[in-house]
Amino acid sequence: MLHGKRNATSLSSARRLWIRGLNRQHARRSGIDSGGLSTEEMARFASWTNLSETTFLLPTRTASADYRVRIFSLSRELPFAGHPTLGSCQAWLSSGGRPKRSDQIIQECGAGLIPIRRTSTGLAFAAPTLMRSGPVDNQHLGQLANTLGIGRNEIIDSQWLSEWVVVLLRDADAVLAIEPVLEENGSNANLKIE
Secondary structure (H helix, E strand, C coil): CCCCCCCHHHHHHHHHHHHHHHCCCCCCCCCCCCCCCCHHHHHHHHHHHCCCCEEEEECCCCCCCCEEEEEECCCCEECCCHHHHHHHHHHHHHCCCCCCCCCCEEEEECCEEEEEEEECCEEEECCCCCCCEECCCHHHHHHHHHHHCCCHHHCCEEEEECCEEEEECCCHHHHHCCCCCCCCCCCCCCCCCC
């Protein structure tokens, strides 16, 4: 489902992007191929769909991979995300993709090579190594608190979880009371709230 007002020009452009991404000639073994789209077109289309994640399947750059995926949220490209990994693998298989190995499918993405296996209940994978983990420095926490519109002392605990910062607040009411402050001058543009 698409949300928000769309003018005829943007709808037409997005529809062309969608069709171009889905109806390209399939390279042997590559399933759906979005290889003709630029990064900007992928990001623009992902934003236009208003979905939490949008994926684009591409030919691999690594001989051991079966397909490559690029994953976009509404605001940026993600190196990895779990649900899009499983959904993209299923789409690749359903479109005629055939893995090189019988025991697993290898997805290439921003986080590297992700082995996916078929189980009796569906597809499964082991999450990749975190890109970043551990405590968050005070400068980042101060910026995050300002963006969330709360005092730094209201953040009880925090950790890096790959490229995201996870924070613990006092209770659910404190979370629900957050009113983000997004600076018009872009000073907090590198902080994304998802």
